[in-house]
Amino acid sequence: MPPAPVMTASCVCGRVKLKASGSPIISATCYCNDCQNGAAQIEALPHAPAVRDPDGGSSYILYRKDRFECTDGAELLRSFKLKETSPTNRVAATCCNSALFMNFDRGPHWVSVYRSRCHGELPPLRARIFTRSRPEGAVPADDVPNYKSFPPSFIIKMIASRIAMALGR
Numbered sequence: 001m002p003p004a005p006v007m008t009a010s011c012v013c014g015r016v017k018l019k020a021s022g023s024p025i026i027s028a029t030c031y032c033n034d035c036q037n038g039a040a041q042i043e044a045l046p047h048a049p050a051v052r053d054p055d056g057g058s059s060y061i062l063y064r065k066d067r068f069e070c071t072d073g074a075e076l077l078r079s080f081k082l083k084e085t086s087p088t089n090r091v092a093a094t095c096c097n098s099a100l101f102m103n104f105d106r107g108p109h110w111v112s113v114y115r116s117r118c119h120g121e122l123p124p125l126r127a128r129i130f131t132r133s134r135p136e137g138a139v140p141a142d143d144v145p146n147y148k149s150f151p152p153s154f155i156i157k158m159i160a161s162r163i164a165m166a167l168g169r
Contacts, residue, residue: 011093016073
């Protein structure tokens with residue numbers, strides 16, 4: 001049996017390093033208002049690198065929480081929330097203000113790693129979601145399916161990954 005794939009990611013300056021093992025759940029770009037606003041919040045930090053793609057979307061590779069870890073620089077991580085009561089955290093490295101991943105205080109079983117921070121051979125992009133919120137004037141690409149919200153296939157992948165995680169697979 002071949003070894004499980006390992007994805008690595010890091011902040012721009014390299015002080016914070018991440019690792020995810022196993023195959024990702026999915027690789028997608030999101031255009032929802034929260035992703036756009038959260039990206040803008042981090043991009044407004046001093047010298048922060050771009051979070052959003054040129055068309056306004058935030059590209060992620062989703063991994064199960066049990067297969068994700070910060071291997072170096074955890075003390076440099078800072079969470080950003082759009083509202084104090086939001087369960088969603090956009091996490092950046094304070095050393096260089098690089099957005100690294102998105103996670104949740106409670107609920108979802110996955111971590112969304114910003115694709116631009118990942119290294120090596122990346123899984124192909126599979127979908128663009130919440131395209132109804134795409135910034136005005138952004139030209140939709142047609143290289144992968146575009147969905148106005150969550151497509152059923154996305155939801156099925158998320159449920160299947162949660163079941164596999166519960167079963168320890």
